[in-house]
Structure formats: C-alpha cells, structure tokens
Amino acid sequence: MKAHLFIDLFGIEKANRVVENVVFEATYYCEKTGSYYSSKKNDAVEIKSLIQAIREYKSLVSAKSAYETRLTHWNKALNRAIVDHESTCQPKCEHGYDVACLICGFGTVDGERIYHNKGKTA
Numbered sequence: 001m002k003a004h005l006f007i008d009l010f011g012i013e014k015a016n017r018v019v020e021n022v023v024f025e026a027t028y029y030c031e032k033t034g035s036y037y038s039s040k041k042n043d044a045v046e047i048k049s050l051i052q053a054i055r056e057y058k059s060l061v062s063a064k065s066a067y068e069t070r071l072t073h074w075n076k077a078l079n080r081a082i083v084d085h086e087s088t089c090q091p092k093c094e095h096g097y098d099v100a101c102l103i104c105g106f107g108t109v110d111g112e113r114i115y116h117n118k119g120k121t122a
C-alpha cells in the first residue's frame with residue numbers, strides 16, 4: 001500500500017502513531033493485522049515512505065496555513081484601503097456628481113458636503 005493512501009484512509013494521527021511505535025528493524029506495517037514486519041508484505045505500508053509522506057503532509061498543512069494567514073492580511077489591508085479611500089473621496093450622488101449637484105441640492109465647502117435644501121420646508 002502506498003503511504004499517501006494510508007494517510008488518506010487512516011488519517012495523519014494514525015500514521016504518526018505507526019511511525020512512533022515502530023518496533024526495531026521493522027520496515028513495513030499492516031493495518032489489517034495491526035502488525036509490523038521486517039520484510040515486504042501485501043497490504044502493508046513501508047515505514048520509510050510513510051515517514052516521507054508524513055513530512056510532505058505536514059509541509060502542505062503549514063503552507064496552507066501560511067497561505068491563509070497571508071490571505072487574511074491581504075483582505076485586512078484591502079478593507080483598510082477602501083475605508084481610507086472613502087473617507088478622502090466623497091461618494092458620488094445618485095446623479096453621478098461628487099462635488100455639487102443641482103438636483104440633490106448639495107455643494108462642497110472646504111471638502112465637506114453641504115446640503116443647501118436640507119431644513120427648508122417645501
């Protein structure tokens with residue numbers, strides 16, 4: 001049995017236990033019998049390749065978590081940039097104007113939006 005398949009079927013915890021509990025001079029482990037063997041056996045996984053596969057698995061897991069950490073940082077930075085942008089740029093009104101609009105009745109004074117019509121009764 002291939003080591004990668006063994007980890008896929010029985011999980012990384014099990015694979016770790018098999019490697020940790022390996023008996024002296026054993027080179028194969030068979031899950032079906034739960035025994036270690038000193039020579040190749042059908043359905044048995046080679047201890048050496050299992051160790052290698054565990055190493056690969058662990059580096060994939062850490063690469064995945066490093067990737068997810070970078071993605072989180074990226075999203076935080078992106079959100080901050082959007083908030084910064086919105087706080088320095090006035091959003092456009094529904095008519096497409098960002099400085100003044102005669103339809104909405106706003107103008108801009110010192111970078112602040114002033115609504116001339118607000119407060120007046122029609």
Ligand SMILES: [Zn+2]
Pocket residue numbers: 093094095096097101102103104105
């Ligand atoms: Zn408008």
